[in-house]
Amino acid sequence: MTSTSTTRGARDHARAQAAAADERFSRRVPAGGPDVLWHETVEGGNYAVRRLPRGARLNLRDPDGDTSVQLLVFNAEAPAERLNVADTVKVQWQAYLGAGQLLLSDMGRVLMSFESDTSAGHDTFCAMSNRAWNDAKYGDGAAHGDAPNARDRFAVALAKAGLDRRDIGPSVNLFKSVVVEPDGSFSWRGDGAPAGAEVVLRADMDVLVALTVTPHVLDPRTDYIVTPLEIEAVRGEPASNDDAIRTATPESIRAFENTDDWLLR
Amino acid sequence: MTSDGTPADTVVADEVVAARQPWSHLVRAGEVLTIIDLEGNQAVDFLVYCADDPIERYSAADTMTGQGNVYLTTGTILRSNEGRAMMTIVDSTVERHDTVGGACSRESNSLRYGHHTNHQHACVDNFLQALGPLGMGKRDMVSNINFFMNVPVEADGSLGIVDGISAAGLSVDLRAETDVIVVVSNCPQINNPCNGFAPTPVRMIVTDPS
Numbered sequence: 001m002t003s004t005s006t007t008r009g010a011r012d013h014a015r016a017q018a019a020a021a022d023e024r025f026s027r028r029v030p031a032g033g034p035d036v037l038w039h040e041t042v043e044g045g046n047y048a049v050r051r052l053p054r055g056a057r058l059n060l061r062d063p064d065g066d067t068s069v070q071l072l073v074f075n076a077e078a079p080a081e082r083l084n085v086a087d088t089v090k091v092q093w094q095a096y097l098g099a100g101q102l103l104l105s106d107m108g109r110v111l112m113s114f115e116s117d118t119s120a121g122h123d124t125f126c127a128m129s130n131r132a133w134n135d136a137k138y139g140d141g142a143a144h145g146d147a148p149n150a151r152d153r154f155a156v157a158l159a160k161a162g163l164d165r166r167d168i169g170p171s172v173n174l175f176k177s178v179v180v181e182p183d184g185s186f187s188w189r190g191d192g193a194p195a196g197a198e199v200v201l202r203a204d205m206d207v208l209v210a211l212t213v214t215p216h217v218l219d220p221r222t223d224y225i226v227t228p229l230e231i232e233a234v235r236g237e238p239a240s241n242d243d244a245i246r247t248a249t250p251e252s253i254r255a256f257e258n259t260d261d262w263l264l265r
Numbered sequence: 266m267t268s269d270g271t272p273a274d275t276v277v278a279d280e281v282v283a284a285r286q287p288w289s290h291l292v293r294a295g296e297v298l299t300i301i302d303l304e305g306n307q308a309v310d311f312l313v314y315c316a317d318d319p320i321e322r323y324s325a326a327d328t329m330t331g332q333g334n335v336y337l338t339t340g341t342i343l344r345s346n347e348g349r350a351m352m353t354i355v356d357s358t359v360e361r362h363d364t365v366g367g368a369c370s371r372e373s374n375s376l377r378y379g380h381h382t383n384h385q386h387a388c389v390d391n392f393l394q395a396l397g398p399l400g401m402g403k404r405d406m407v408s409n410i411n412f413f414m415n416v417p418v419e420a421d422g423s424l425g426i427v428d429g430i431s432a433a434g435l436s437v438d439l440r441a442e443t444d445v446i447v448v449v450s451n452c453p454q455i456n457n458p459c460n461g462f463a464p465t466p467v468r469m470i471v472t473d474p475s
Contacts, residue, residue: 086325086367086408089424091376095365096422106389106406108372125335125365127326132348151346165320166404168346180418184336184361186329217330251376258375 038233042213044226045148047157049210051076055238058201062175064227065195068216069174070128070150073103073111076206081107085170089124091251097122100245109259110204113245119197121177126217127170138224147224150212157210176216188218204259274472284464285453287391292441296473300412301436304465306429308414308452310368310388313351316444321345325364325408336361351445356438359431363416366426368409369454378456391450412437414459428458
């Protein structure tokens with residue numbers, strides 16, 4: 001007779017598992033007090049989805065120096081409003097994201113802003129892998145295969161927030177960067193990122209954040225290599241009227257004005 | 266047959282899209298869509314959806330990563346979000362086209378040019394007007410192509426819509442690799458050089474070479 005042949009045995013077996021688990025990947029009630037909103041480590045190939053209140057600081061850390069994150073952001077109250085990568089780069093006249101920059105919605109508002117950034121750079125061009133890409137590159141790109149593709153992971157993540165595949169628009173890539181050469185070609189700059197790099201994003205409205213931790217599509221390595229992402233979100237103050245990011249450019253001033261307008265109740 | 270005896274492609278559609286107007290058309294596999302910039306430097310904002318399942322749709326990222334280059338030109342394969350070839354640029358008399366800059370909207374115009382532009386006609390409104398009868402809406406919008414629009418990306422990442430490199434009569438030919446729904450906004454923008462500050466008509470010709 002196995003230990004799980006009875007209800008009582010199955011229950012004890014189930015309950016014993018948490019104690020034996022790798023704590024790193026165990027979601028738990030944050031120990032940091034009421035201001036800690038989210039604490040989770042996402043292993044390579046996996047996803048996370050979370051609602052964060054305005055003012056929250058989302059700390060995304062690359063403890064081992066080889067994580068790769070695809071990020072989508074939605075207005076939590078009205079998710080038809082979402083990250084618009086084209087507007088994000090066009091309005092800011094800049095394709096390379098970093099400290100001080102905004103993630104803009106398709107409604108001319110600020111979803112989140114980059115409060116600080118110790119990474120080696122990000123990417124706004126290449127978005128995410130899909131099944132066909134990962135099948136061709138790694139052999140089995142199925143959502144629960146050996147090399148999960150980002151798009152199918154997002155489909156599941158977003159379904160848990162009531163959204164679906166229609167809602168998977170272009171993402172930004174964090175912690176892996178590419179640059180555009182004068183002839184328009186991409187050059188990979190994703191190697192040699194510093195271990196321990198951290199990006200702090202401020203939520204400038206209530207947001208729904210969805211992310212996958214999968215290799216960047218242009219990662220030249222033929223093995224599926226991506227190290228975990230450490231997430232910690234804490235409650236915080238929204239941007240003040242003299243906030244340095246808000247007041248940095250005419251475009252950012254108006255983006256925050258539009259956001260303030262949305263927040264009128 | 267034409268007068269010189271060569272087989273004439275069957276013209277499936279030949280329409281002029283007035284300045285500032287949307288347009289959509291089902292282009293069947295093998296058919297070729299020719300877009301003609303009639304008066305020069307007129308941005309044509311362009312989205313394309315798989316006709317059998319529009320959740321599969323144009324992906325700027327898949328198109329760029331698929332060819333390793335941000336600029337669209339002759340030979341570029343327009344790829345879907347599932348990586349599939351949707352259309353191929355079989356010819357372009359303009360050196361290159363853009364798929365980084367997205368579509369203008371009232372809302373982004375307000376950031377770029379001032380809140381007073383929030384009530385001006387913009388591409389997103391055209392797209393939404395055209396997508397509605399197709400059973401689609403805002404959630405179905407993704408980063409688009411801007412034919413005849415010039416958006417250089419500089420070494421430091423600076424980018425922007427600058428003076429165009431198109432001219433009157435230049436064109437682009439797109440062969441459908443599967444049945445696709447093309448949705449276009451003939452860009453109404455008057456605040457930047459994408460239309461030379463004056464929107465003009467474009468001509469859309471669909472031919473069947475078979």
